[in-house]
Amino acid sequence: MTIKAERQRHYGNLDVVYWLEDPRAEVHYDDNLCQRTWAILPPPEEAVIPDWMHSISVDWSDGYSNEPEFKCLYNSGMDPHRFADEPIWRLSKTEIGYWRAYAADGRATQHKHSGTLTWNETLQQWETTQQDGYAKRHFPILMDPTSDPRFAAGPNGEPRNKVVLKGPWHTGMPNGYQPMSTKEYKADDAYGCYCFGLEVSLHLIANCFHALMPGYQLAVVRGYNKRISLQALKPTWDAPKTVWLRRQGKHQER
Numbered sequence: 001m002t003i004k005a006e007r008q009r010h011y012g013n014l015d016v017v018y019w020l021e022d023p024r025a026e027v028h029y030d031d032n033l034c035q036r037t038w039a040i041l042p043p044p045e046e047a048v049i050p051d052w053m054h055s056i057s058v059d060w061s062d063g064y065s066n067e068p069e070f071k072c073l074y075n076s077g078m079d080p081h082r083f084a085d086e087p088i089w090r091l092s093k094t095e096i097g098y099w100r101a102y103a104a105d106g107r108a109t110q111h112k113h114s115g116t117l118t119w120n121e122t123l124q125q126w127e128t129t130q131q132d133g134y135a136k137r138h139f140p141i142l143m144d145p146t147s148d149p150r151f152a153a154g155p156n157g158e159p160r161n162k163v164v165l166k167g168p169w170h171t172g173m174p175n176g177y178q179p180m181s182t183k184e185y186k187a188d189d190a191y192g193c194y195c196f197g198l199e200v201s202l203h204l205i206a207n208c209f210h211a212l213m214p215g216y217q218l219a220v221v222r223g224y225n226k227r228i229s230l231q232a233l234k235p236t237w238d239a240p241k242t243v244w245l246r247r248q249g250k251h252q253e254r
Contacts, residue, residue: 038221047211050105052078054185056212058232073185087142106204111168131167139165173199
């Protein structure tokens with residue numbers, strides 16, 4: 001049995017396809033085990049890897065019941081977190097206070113700030129009221145000028161799409177994306193810290209995982225909350241980690 005494919009359009013004009021149907025996939029229904037539906041995801045016919053991606057790895061959280069997490073090293077000088085200088089940000093029209101940016105290669109990020117927006121004539125920028133997120137840090141972003149009349153060019157063609165978010169809050173991305181920790185690749189740096197905050201599309205994860213981690217399998221999982229995610233499988237697992245552990249009556253992998 002297979003599940004029908006679903007397509008959902010997110011803000012930023014980015015189509016996200018959920019892998020819920022594939023003639024090669026065997027779909028499992030584990031209603032008594034985490035209320036999940038899952039299937040092993042076959043490799044894509046062609047995997048496209050973005051220029052900034054150097055390698056991808058998995059933190060298996062051995063010894064704990066936490067789900068595996070994806071990590072990546074990015075090429076020097078190509079920080080995938082840099083969205084501020086790209087005019088691709090949009091303010092959600094259906095969810096109050098969600099400022100989101102979607103890059104064409106599958107990266108995404110967002111801030112939550114529902115304060116008042118005011119135009120600063122002296123600095124030629126929009127500014128929000130001050131809130132307490134990120135230790136009250138300020139985040140300058142460039143809005144898509146076509147996304148809202150306020151951000152369109154002025155009467156003389158001057159740009160009016162710069163916004164400074166003051167103390168916004170971190171929040172998770174919509175369905176179709178999941179987080180990936182990142183670190184700059186340096187040949188002599190074995191202990192540098194990974195950074196969080198980058199969200200990537202399921203397409204991007206699947207492409208990079210299958211191309212850069214051959215020999216490992218990837219499962220597409222729909223949880224009890226209907227959220228879609230991808231989970232890496234160890235060669236010894238025949239199911240996503242949470243399902244595999246519960247089948248064996250384990251709460252932790254030893």
